[in-house]
Amino acid sequence: MIKDWLRGVQDFFQGRNGWPLRRVVLTPRRGDFGQLVGCKGHEPLLWLVSELSSPKARYAELLWKAINDRVLHCLLETVHFPWINQEDTPMFVAIEGGEGAGKDLLTERLRRVCNPSTTVFTREPGGTPTGEKLRAVLLDPETDMGAEEELLVFIAARTALVRQVIRPALAEGKTVISNRFALSTLAYQIYGRERNDLLEFLRQLSERATAGLPPVHYVLLDVPPEIGLRRVKQRNDGETRFDAEKQAFHERVRAGYLQHYMDTNYGMAIDARQSPEEVFEQAIQRIRQWQQ
Ligand SMILES: Nc1ncnc2c1ncn2[C@@H]1O[C@H](COP(=O)(O)OP(=O)(O)OP(=O)(O)O)[C@@H](O)[C@H]1O
């Protein structure tokens, strides 16, 4: 991979490139590249970056303009960002937000820049064999379920996920990044379903399911439901039981999220109407801060 990348850059400067000079996908600032230089085990890249990031390098400006999707993707897949490499800083991050907020897209981008040996990615509901079966039931538009059963099934899936995946990974000093976690239950099953009477019940069950976990760091992708639901429609991979809910349900979910995302003292909200690149950059910056 690194060889491909270097060959590509070499070709570019020798005028043999066929790559379009497209818009920079993730605008790298010099400071960011400075941090990349700290990566171990990539001497050629280290040399190249330090060479090209020098303001005196005659082709430096060209490089900033010329980095395109392909170069960037190679770079992201090659380099493990130092912020996620700290092996003795276990941290639990949950990506949250309503339908079509961009959770999957952000999680996928984070996956590309994380060291797979020190970061575990998972999702809720799901992430375990039992949890994935429960997910299928929960999301199936044909499932006929009341608010109580729904809550209990979500908690059952979470209990399995915490026991089988999250707790062991954190105990090994790994970082865990989950697509959805407990904040979703509060937003959907309490606010969305208008079941404030289940709040105490949820609190007790949650305490059991998540006992001993460190505080969750929530990244909330906030988007108006009409935009999120439009994206889900355009994604064209079928409707879930929750997508099919009325707009008022999704408005309540959004209000629940906004009211509670700071509950653990480690929360950030991102305006997810922005481009995927802007969302990614803001999320990464905050995760870095949390890790320091
Ligand atoms: N910031 C964005 N701007 C425009 N389109 C986006 C953005 N983020 C995601 N999308 C697109 O919107 C669709 C929904 O995104 P994604 O599947 O990541 O959302 P999600 O939060 O995981 O949705 P769900 O709640 O249904 O699981 C996808 O087709 C994705 O490519």
Ligand SMILES: [Mg+2]
């Ligand atoms: Mg998703």
